[in-house]
Amino acid sequence: xxxxxxxxxxxxxxxxxxxxxxxxxxxxxxxxxxxxxxxxxxxxxxxxxxxxxxxxxxxxxxxxxxxxxxxxxxxxxxxxxxxxxxxxxxxxxxxxxxxxxxxxxxxxxxxxxxx
Amino acid sequence: xxxxxxxxxxxxxxxxxxxxxxxxxxxxxxxxxxxxxxxxxxxxxxxxxxxxxxxxxxxxxxxxxxxxxxxxxxxxxxxxxxxxxxxxxxxxxxxxxxxxxxxxxxxxxxx
Numbered sequence: 450x451x452x453x454x455x456x457x458x459x460x461x462x463x464x465x466x467x468x469x470x471x472x473x474x475x476x477x478x479x480x481x482x483x484x485x486x487x488x489x490x491x492x493x494x495x496x497x498x499x500x501x502x503x504x505x506x507x508x509x510x511x512x513x514x515x516x517x518x519x520x521x522x523x524x525x526x527x528x529x530x531x532x533x534x535x536x537x538x539x540x541x542x543x544x545x546x547x548x549x550x551x552x553x554x555x556x557x558x559x560x561x562x563x564x
Numbered sequence: 565x566x567x568x569x570x571x572x573x574x575x576x577x578x579x580x581x582x583x584x585x586x587x588x589x590x591x592x593x594x595x596x597x598x599x600x601x602x603x604x605x606x607x608x609x610x611x612x613x614x615x616x617x618x619x620x621x622x623x624x625x626x627x628x629x630x631x632x633x634x635x636x637x638x639x640x641x642x643x644x645x646x647x648x649x650x651x652x653x654x655x656x657x658x659x660x661x662x663x664x665x666x667x668x669x670x671x672x673x674x675x
Contacts, residue, residue, distance in 0.1 A: 453607070480661070482662070489573060489667060490667060491654060491665045491666055491667035491668050492608075492654065492665040494662060494663075497661075497662060499661070507662070539607055539608070541607075541608075545661070550596045550615075550658035550661075550663075552598060552610045552613055553608075553663060554610075555600075555607035555608040555609070556607050557605075557606055557607045558605075558606070558607050
């Protein structure tokens with residue numbers, strides 16, 4: 450069974466703090482993704498990574514950065530948290546290869562509140 | 565760019581009635597389409613996927629979806645709703661090595 454874990458289920462931070470969200474997958478997947486989920490907006494892609502030390506901007510990268518030093522771990526960083534970054538953050542991973550796109554496997558999410 | 569549209573953010577269905585969730589896609593190439601489900605306080609779980617092998621796709625928990633190219637649709641159905649089907653459902657299309665998600669349908673099952 451594929452397992453994607455996220456470091457925290459709930460997190461409360463203050464405005465201006467630096468925030469780290471960690472994601473680990475145990476299936477040797479090449480691809481990893483960070484989304485934020487807000488009511489009525491669905492899932493929006495923040496960043497993704499195809500390989501170690503590789504990263505690509507998604508649809509809403511502003512205010513975020515990422516790090517992938519090891520294949521199994523993908524970190525999302527909020528350099529200076531703001532209240533508009535209060536949201537549910539979901540990490541996902543997938544395998545890669547030629548042909549049919551592979552489904553993404555999701556972690557349970559981190560609900561971040563910035564006060 | 566690929567995209568999907570899901571209409572009706574909230575869908576109410578009586579227990580035992582048909583569940584129908586609509587998804588229309590926009591894609592410049594033959595699409596690969598997915599339906600995911602999210603139960604309360606959980607991540608997303610794959611229900612089913614279309615990869616051009618068959619137009620009628622069967623998934624988990626009695627759900628199925630039919631790909632109709634002429635209508636650019638991939639609607640999700642279940643013949644008889646169960647209380648455990650209360651969840652949020654997302655349609656997604658694959659493109660550029662990523663998924664584009666719809667805004668989701670929150671399904672409420674009425675006893």
